Amino acid sequence: GSFRVLETAYKLVKTCIEHGCVAISLKAIEAVAMRLDALEHLETDVDKARLCQCNVHYYALRVHLAWLQGRPDIADHLFLKLPESITGDTCVLDVCFKVGSLALSCSQYDVAAKWLERGWEQCKLLASSSEGSDVASQDKELLILHALVRANTHLDTHDSKDNLVRTLGHLKSQYSNMFSIRLLELEVLARGNRDVERYFQGEVSHYHLEQSLIFLAVLQDALKVVDASESSFRMCG
Numbered sequence: 001g002s003f004r005v006l007e008t009a010y011k012l013v014k015t016c017i018e019h020g021c022v023a024i025s026l027k028a029i030e031a032v033a034m035r036l037d038a039l040e041h042l043e044t045d046v047d048k049a050r051l052c053q054c055n056v057h058y059y060a061l062r063v064h065l066a067w068l069q070g071r072p073d074i075a076d077h078l079f080l081k082l083p084e085s086i087t088g089d090t091c092v093l094d095v096c097f098k099v100g101s102l103a104l105s106c107s108q109y110d111v112a113a114k115w116l117e118r119g120w121e122q123c124k125l126l127a128s129s130s131e132g133s134d135v136a137s138q139d140k141e142l143l144i145l146h147a148l149v150r151a152n153t154h155l156d157t158h159d160s161k162d163n164l165v166r167t168l169g170h171l172k173s174q175y176s177n178m179f180s181i182r183l184l185e186l187e188v189l190a191r192g193n194r195d196v197e198r199y200f201q202g203e204v205s206h207y208h209l210e211q212s213l214i215f216l217a218v219l220q221d222a223l224k225v226v227d228a229s230e231s232s233f234r235m236c237g
Contacts, residue, residue: 088125
């Protein structure tokens with residue numbers, strides 16, 4: 001009974017967040033905290049695995065709420081309190097993506113990259129478990145990587161350049177048949193990042209192309225995979 005109550009409370013918190021009712025979400029999460037504390041101190045047998053998952057969801061939602069309250073420092077602190085998981089968690093993944101996307105929309109590129117990397121780590125954990133084989137998880141990974149590339153293109157550190165090339169490489173290997181990904185490659189290439197140009201030169205090294213011709217080669221690849229369906233263009237807007 002207690003776990004069903006918690007699951008219902010989590011759904012309520014998520015719904016309130018989606019509709020901008022942060023104050024109600026905070027009151028609901030306070031009630032969740034008391035319920036979790038009571039469960040942890042019960043002397044009777046409690047499903048520890050299920051309790052751990054409830055704690056994960058609790059901290060993930062508190063992370064999101066802290067960010068919405070303008071407290072990224074608290075969001076970071078709460079994220080570090082998440083119980084470790086070897087299988088990943090879709091709730092944590094969703095929160096990392098939402099926080100990263102919000103930071104990206106506010107031009108906080110370093111913060112966005114940090115949260116999106118955390119989301120990608122959850123994707124990799126989910127992919128290594130039975131939970132990660134569904135199409136929904138793959139779609140979430142695609143969205144996270146797409147946003148992560150955008151964040152890293154605005155950063156100018158050694159790590160961000162390495163991460164940009166690494167992320168582009170993964171997108172190319174897993175989603176090369178998607179027009180939105182080829183378009184993203186063109187957008188990155190147009191910025192004139194020499195490290196990224198070397199990445200593209202590695203792909204077409206037998207042509208010994210200069211920057212403008214590399215751009216043309218990638219554009220031709222993009223045109224080959226154009227799919228006029230709505231799903232293909234959803235990420236291009």
